Amino acid sequence: MFDDGCGRRVTVVWAEARAGAEAGGHGRVRVALPGSAGVAYDIMGRRIGQRTAVFASPDPVYVVSRAPASSATAVTPQSRGGHRSRCPLTPAEHIVLSQRYAARNAAHGKDDGDAPPPYGYRLGRRTRMTVDVYNFGDSARPVTVTAQAMGAGWTVGAVGGTRVYVPAEGCVGVGFVVVAGRSAKRRTDQRVAFRARLDDGDEVPGSVALVHLK
Known part of the structure; x- marks a missing residue:
């Protein structure tokens, strides 16, 4: 609450x-x-x-x-603390990226929060995954998803097209493949990050996850 x-x-x-x-x-x-x-x-x-x-x-x-009057915490631009009222979200901020991997790639034994590293998804040399693009806005939006360079012997590339048309209150998946090269170290976490933009150039909040070669 x-x-x-x-x-x-x-x-x-x-x-x-x-x-x-x-x-x-x-x-x-x-x-x-x-x-x-x-x-x-x-x-x-x-x-x-x-x-x-x-x-x-x-x-x-x-x-x-x-909210009860005693717990209301609404803040106006004229409040003594100098806080400003909340601005409405932009169309790009209504878009959410979520990385989705197969259940077999899940990191085991991490439920208690005290397990030792590595913490990321357990991947093989070549792993297919999906970036789900959620649109929480009230209008359909074209979104282009891109993968950032990984380094340390890892690469990530698109399986097909990366520009998708996401309906209002809908979700569309974009396929990628993550490849661990010969120089990739086993059981060492590596960041995999995705970014996206709308057609007008506005940037969507990114998605970052940890992966490692099992």
């Missing part, structure tokens, strides 16, 4: 699938919300409706309600 800075409280509700199965066998748990009813949204920003309670599942639900 957090305040959005505009006098509204946002409650994020989710549950692990096994918790729902234990409770009712349907993978969902009913959660009553504090305070007055709020407007619920799914992870893509689609409105679900007015709610005083929601069903929690592995898919997060965001419930926006009016």
Whole structure:
């Protein structure tokens, strides 16, 4: 639960699938919300409706309600601390890049946060992966994704076209292949980064992950 800075409280509700199965066998748990009813949204920003309670599942639900007067933290440009009100997001800031690898590439034994390095995805000499391009805006956008040079014996290149048309509240994947050359060291983390731009040149927030040769 957090305040959005505009006098509204946002409650994020989710549950692990096994918790729902234990409770009712349907993978969902009913959660009553504090305070007055709020407007619920799914992870893509689609409105679900007015709610005083929601069903929690592995898919997060965001419930926006009016924050109590005692906890409102909205800030105006005239506030004493000199803070400015929040500016609306640009179209490029509504685009999110997410690197997706096969389950077999996941780093094992990292759940407790105390495991020793390496920490990144475990890759072979040649690994196919996808950069998912999410558009959380209300208009479709053409997006061009590029991979940054890796170095240390690693290369990354596109499998096909890198300019995609992403519908509003949609997602499109762009394929890449990551190659570990002969000089790439085993069990040594290496950064793999992707950037993207809209057709007007505005830069999309990048995506960075760690990988290593298993």
